Amino acid sequence: MKLQQVSDNCFAVLNERNRMFDANSGLVNRGGGVVVDTQPDLHHARRMIELFGRVWPGMPKRVVNTHEDGDHVWGNQLFAGAEIIAHRSVPGGMRDAADPRPFRELLRDADRLMPRLLLATRHPGALAAARQIREDFDFDGIEPTPPTTLFDERHVLDLDGLEVHLIHVGPCQQRGDTIVHVPEERVVFAGDAVFRQCAPMRWSGTYEEWLATLDLIVWLDPDVIVPGHGPLCGIEGAMEMKAYLEYVREEARRFFDRGLTSLEASRRIDFGPYASWRCAGRVYVNVECAYREFRNDPRDAAWDRTKTFDAIYSVAKARRIDAEF
Numbered sequence: 001m002k003l004q005q006v007s008d009n010c011f012a013v014l015n016e017r018n019r020m021f022d023a024n025s026g027l028v029n030r031g032g033g034v035v036v037d038t039q040p041d042l043h044h045a046r047r048m049i050e051l052f053g054r055v056w057p058g059m060p061k062r063v064v065n066t067h068e069d070g071d072h073v074w075g076n077q078l079f080a081g082a083e084i085i086a087h088r089s090v091p092g093g094m095r096d097a098a099d100p101r102p103f104r105e106l107l108r109d110a111d112r113l114m115p116r117l118l119l120a121t122r123h124p125g126a127l128a129a130a131r132q133i134r135e136d137f138d139f140d141g142i143e144p145t146p147p148t149t150l151f152d153e154r155h156v157l158d159l160d161g162l163e164v165h166l167i168h169v170g171p172c173q174q175r176g177d178t179i180v181h182v183p184e185e186r187v188v189f190a191g192d193a194v195f196r197q198c199a200p201m202r203w204s205g206t207y208e209e210w211l212a213t214l215d216l217i218v219w220l221d222p223d224v225i226v227p228g229h230g231p232l233c234g235i236e237g238a239m240e241m242k243a244y245l246e247y248v249r250e251e252a253r254r255f256f257d258r259g260l261t262s263l264e265a266s267r268r269i270d271f272g273p274y275a276s277w278r279c280a281g282r283v284y285v286n287v288e289c290a291y292r293e294f295r296n297d298p299r300d301a302a303w304d305r306t307k308t309f310d311a312i313y314s315v316a317k318a319r320r321i322d323a324e325f
């Protein structure tokens with residue numbers, strides 16, 4: 001984890017392994033300060049506070065959650081008394097997406113002999129995911145802490161004359177997706193609208209909605225984008241994300257038309273220029289999303305997390321690449 005200054009008043013804390021839960025955080029260090037996203041567990045949240053503490057005068061009184069996923073909200077409880085701001089859909093979304101109990105159970109099962117043997121035979125992907133998560137994260141002590149201030153389309157903060165614009169762009173990859181734009185400093189904290197140098201994860205929204213969000217980010221023309229996952233970039237990061245999504249959707253269509261399942265398609269798809277991205281097996285969720293759209297499935301059709309881990313694992317094994325989640 002490292003601290004990086006991105007403009008006069010904007011900073012980022014970056015999780016460099018760039019796998020599942022390795023979310024970045026941001027800070028606008030002015031007018032009492034605003035933290036953008038609070039990390040995936042208490043250990044990482046405390047480290048983030050320590051790193052930002054090198055530059056801020058005191059704990060910020062405001063936090064923004066860019067969406068409802070646990071890796072962006074599980075440090076909220078460490079900001080006691082702060083105003084926590086998010087899109088109106090986030091508290092409801094957090095009840096499912098940011099419930100730490102299923103992850104705790106998965107890690108516990110992976111630690112105990114009999115449940116581990118069962119996982120190994122029935123859900124090898126879930127077991128591999130648990131082992132990976134265990135290397136870096138620990139969900140003990142997390143008490144999901146919902147936002148206290150909700151907004152609908154836009155919300156503007158005035159930090160001693162520096163405007164910070166919160167723009168709801170969801171559903172993009174989640175329902176509550178919000179980007180944080182600091183126009184005067186030409187910075188966008190993109191949340192998970194931008195994954196950088198890793199295959200994106202997604203649970204909601206359509207391709208068109210995500211592509212439109214990326215167009216908006218390019219149109220805002222920031223000098224620096226702080227992605228939800230991965231290293232800092234300029235607008236080329238948003239353009240590359242867009243190219244990836246368009247490429248995967250197009251490839252998925254060819255397999256769909258030939259009658260292959262989304263899993264078979266994911267095992268065969270040519271990774272093209274994205275072969276070096278981390279967690280390449282996560283292409284499965286993007287192919288499956290495309291299939292859901294081709295079939296006109298209901299918008300919010302549920303995901304089975306265990307099956308998703310198994311599918312990603314099976315894609316990685318078939319491709320002889322690292323099984324990363």
Ligand SMILES: [Zn+2]
Nearest residue numbers: 023071192228
């Ligand atoms: Zn994330």
